[in-house]
Amino acid sequence: xxxxxxxxxxxxxxxxxxxxxxxxxxxxxxxxxxxxxxxxxxxxxxxxxxxxxxxxxxxxxxxxxxxxxxxxxxxxxxxxxxxxxxxxxxxxxxxxxxxxxxxxxxxxxxxxxxxxxxxxxxxxxxxxxxxxxxxxxxxxxxxxxxxxxxxxxxxxxxxxxxxxxxxxxxxxxxxxxxxxxxxxxxxxxxxxxxxxxxxxxxxxxxxxxxxxxxxxxxxxxxxxxxxxxxxxxxxxxxxxxxxx
Amino acid sequence: xxxxxxxxxxxxxxxxxxxxxxxxxxxxxxxxxxxxxxxxxxxxxxxxxxxxxxxxxxxxxxxxxxxxxxxxxxxxxxxxxxxxxxxxxxxxxxxxxxxxxxxxxxxxxxxxxxxxxxxxxxxxxxxxxxxxxxxxxxxxxxxxxxxxxxxxxxxxxxxxxxxxxxxxxxxxxxxxxxxxxxxxxxxxxxxxxxxxxxxxxxxxxxxxxxxxxxxxxxxxxxxxxxxxxxxxxxxxxxxxxxxxxxxxxxxxxxxxxxxxxxxxxxxxxxxxxxxxxxxxxxxxxxxxxxxxxxxxxxxxxxxxxxx
Numbered sequence: 001x002x003x004x005x006x007x008x009x010x011x012x013x014x015x016x017x018x019x020x021x022x023x024x025x026x027x028x029x030x031x032x033x034x035x036x037x038x039x040x041x042x043x044x045x046x047x048x049x050x051x052x053x054x055x056x057x058x059x060x061x062x063x064x065x066x067x068x069x070x071x072x073x074x075x076x077x078x079x080x081x082x083x084x085x086x087x088x089x090x091x092x093x094x095x096x097x098x099x100x101x102x103x104x105x106x107x108x109x110x111x112x113x114x115x116x117x118x119x120x121x122x123x124x125x126x127x128x129x130x131x132x133x134x135x136x137x138x139x140x141x142x143x144x145x146x147x148x149x150x151x152x153x154x155x156x157x158x159x160x161x162x163x164x165x166x167x168x169x170x171x172x173x174x175x176x177x178x179x180x181x182x183x184x185x186x187x188x189x190x191x192x193x194x195x196x197x198x199x200x201x202x203x204x205x206x207x208x209x210x211x212x213x214x215x216x217x218x219x220x221x222x223x224x225x226x227x228x229x230x231x232x233x234x235x236x237x238x239x240x241x242x243x244x
Numbered sequence: 245x246x247x248x249x250x251x252x253x254x255x256x257x258x259x260x261x262x263x264x265x266x267x268x269x270x271x272x273x274x275x276x277x278x279x280x281x282x283x284x285x286x287x288x289x290x291x292x293x294x295x296x297x298x299x300x301x302x303x304x305x306x307x308x309x310x311x312x313x314x315x316x317x318x319x320x321x322x323x324x325x326x327x328x329x330x331x332x333x334x335x336x337x338x339x340x341x342x343x344x345x346x347x348x349x350x351x352x353x354x355x356x357x358x359x360x361x362x363x364x365x366x367x368x369x370x371x372x373x374x375x376x377x378x379x380x381x382x383x384x385x386x387x388x389x390x391x392x393x394x395x396x397x398x399x400x401x402x403x404x405x406x407x408x409x410x411x412x413x414x415x416x417x418x419x420x421x422x423x424x425x426x427x428x429x430x431x432x433x434x435x436x437x438x439x440x441x442x443x444x445x446x447x448x449x450x451x452x453x454x455x456x457x458x459x460x461x462x463x464x465x466x467x468x469x470x471x472x473x474x475x476x477x478x479x480x481x482x483x484x485x486x487x488x489x490x491x492x493x494x495x496x497x498x499x500x501x502x503x504x505x506x507x508x509x510x511x512x513x514x515x516x517x518x519x520x521x522x523x524x525x526x527x528x529x530x531x532x533x534x535x536x537x538x539x540x541x542x543x544x545x546x547x548x549x550x551x
Contacts, residue, residue: 006344010330017332017373080328084389087292087324088345089317242295244255 003090004098011072011102021106024068028110031060036117048125053117054135054211058175058204061139061146066167068107069150070160072099073238077158086242096234100144100151100227107143111136131213138210141223142203146171148230155237171203174226178202245270245319245397245427246291251300253286253451260286262451263300270396273423275442276431279543283451284431285325288401291429292322304397318346321390325401327383331375335366335385338374339392346393360388363418379406387415391422398422400430404437416440435535438462449543459535466533467541470507471500472514473531476523483521487513496527 015021032053036042040052076082085095121127150167157163176182178199186195199205203226206219246268253261261283268274278284289295291302293309293316302309307316329338339360343353361367364384369377374385383406390398403419404412419428419441430441438445438459445462447455455462463469474484475496484490488510489500501510511530518525 003345003347006341010333010341013337014330014332079331080324080326081330083289083292083294083324084322084328084386087294087317087320087322089314089347090345091314239296244253244260244295 004094004101007090007095007098008102008105011099012106015102015106024064025110025113028060028064029113031064032056032114032117035060048121048127050117050121050127050132050135051211053114054139057139057142058207061143062168062171062175064110065107065143065146066150066153066164066171069103069147070154070163070167072103072151073155073234074157074160074163077155077241078160086238092235092238096151096231096238100148100231103147103151104140104144107147108140111139111143128213134213134215135211137215138207138219141210141220142207145174145203145223145226145230148227148234149174152230152233152237155234155241174201174203176202178204245305246429247301247303248287248291249301251287251290251302252298253283253290253295254298259451261290261297264448264451264453265300266446266453266456268397268427268429270427271424271443273419273428273430273441273443275438275445276429276448277433277435277438277445277539278431278448279433282448282543284448285401287448288322288399288429288431292320292399293317318393319395320397320399321393321395323387323390323398323400323403326405327386329374329382329386329389332373334371334373335361335377335381335388336370338385339388342389342392348393356392356394359394360392363391364388365414380408380411383407384411384415387418396426398426398428398430400428402432403430404432404434412437413440435539438535447539447542454542455538462538463533463535465538465542466531466535467500468531468537469533470505470510471498471531472507472511473498473527473529474514474518474525475527476518476525478521478523479518480521483517484514487517498531 035056036053040056042052045052073082076085086092118132121132122129146167149170150163153166153170154160154163156166179202183195183199186198206222209216209219248267249265251261251264252259264283264287266274276284276287286295290297291304291309293313296310304316305319307319309316333341336357339357340353343356348356361370364387366381366384366388369381369385374382377385383403387400387403390400400419404415407415416437419430422428423441423443432438442459444456444458446453447462455465473493473496479497481490481492481497484497484499487499488502488505491498491500499510499514501507507530514528
């Protein structure tokens with residue numbers, strides 16, 4: 001575990017070594033601010049909740065998370081440092097876990113910096129802070145899910161742009177499978193059971209529950225299993241890449 | 245320290261490494277020679293555990309690289325091709341990271357970093373970020389990373405590539421010095437490095453070992469080995485031909501030994517002949533053989549066939 005922490009520190013250091021991390025944080029906060037207060041009609045809603053804030057996260061993260069995670073493996077492959085990393089006396093899973101955790105922590109920091117939204121809603125009214133906490137948990141898990149998928153696509157290529165686009169496409173599928181306009185469309189051709197099954201694969205279906213303050217084990221299992229699967233797929237891709 | 249048995253690596257239908265076996269002991273510096281694409285880097289990547297072999301067995305310090313990768317990798321310091329290093333880190337931060345990830349902490353880490361910095365002459369760039377370094381410094385930084393934990397085994401892929409002649413000289417000297425207490429494998433396609441740093445050399449071509457021996461052994465494979473070159477006033481080709489095959493090189497003659505003749509015997513015979521004829525000698529020397537001639541002779545015919 002100590003080795004994982006050493007690697008996490010290096011990865012986090014890599015984010016803050018350049019101005020990109022700060023630029024990213026500012027952009028993320030501007031985006032969430034704009035969508036919450038302007039596009040989300042935060043004030044017009046007349047309710048003391050952060051529904052307008054969390055509701056946009058599956059869409060904002062769609063662009064933001066792949067941007068954070070795309071360099072994780074692609075950059076190592078491009079610069080040749082992958083060879084350095086994987087010949088260190090560490091197991092491959094430790095490297096995968098460390099990279100994932102570092103980026104996840106970074107996204108966690110970005111989420112943490114949205115705390116003025118929580119303060120605002122607490123000043124204006126008396127919201128259920130338990131619901132807000134569950135919402136943050138959901139957002140954090142959502143970010144982790146997108147991030148694990150980005151890890152996987154990043155390991156496939158030495159080109160960050162390719163990793164970025166492919167992960168957006170995969171995450172978009174995971175969103176759309178449970179997005180109401182899409183499920184409404186699907187109902188016309190398929191039986192409700194099929195549509196429900198498809199929707200069960202969607203992040204939106206599982207994110208909604210947490211957003212409403214319901215912490216359901218099934219939702220947690222969903223996020224954990226997508227993350228677990230994607231990181232396992234990352235290790236398979238890396239092994240295939242190393243074999244030539 | 246390193247043993248390799250029947251190592252094979254296929255990339256799809258192409259066989260990059262084809263049944264290589266060798267061993268390197270402590271105190272040996274093994275030069276790994278071969279034309280580009282001969283399988284040098286692939287072999288090194290397999291020794292360091294980056295690439296799994298298609299078949300064959302590699303052990304480092306008694307640990308099988310596939311069965312006990314972490315124990316084996318602990319003993320190895322590796323300089324990959326092109327000396328990759330994290331461009332966003334400073335030299336100091338990169339070396340501290342390398343030490344920490346190798347399990348060094350506190351005072352031990354500090355000592356390891358300062359020793360590596362000293363050995364690779366990096367004091368002046370310690371606080372500079374790696375992407376602003378010149379190629380020579382980047383190379384040395386990566387070399388310092390490989391040395392940081394004072395490993396028993398060093399695997400260096402083209403350690404002098406891209407360095408200026410002074411830096412090349414320093415790195416070769418460092419390799420020779422380190423080679424007294426470690427097992428070192430380094431690849432190169434610069435033949436003079438074999439003389440400058442190796443105790444033994446292996447030439448591989450298209451995945452196979454085509455020569456294996458000390459630099460002297462390899463030189464003995466040269467057609468030139470043992471020939472005597474003589475420049476003397478009054479020397480006659482016809483007279484010399486009694487001693488062996490003669491070739492004219494400029495104003496001098498080169499006499500090649502007969503099959504059963506040692507270089508010393510031939511040299512003595514030439515001296516005797518010169519004395520009998522009273523030629524005035526302007527220059528005379530016994531050829532040691534040229535490595536690049538050997539290299540070309542054993543690696544070229546195959547490439548010609550491939551065309």
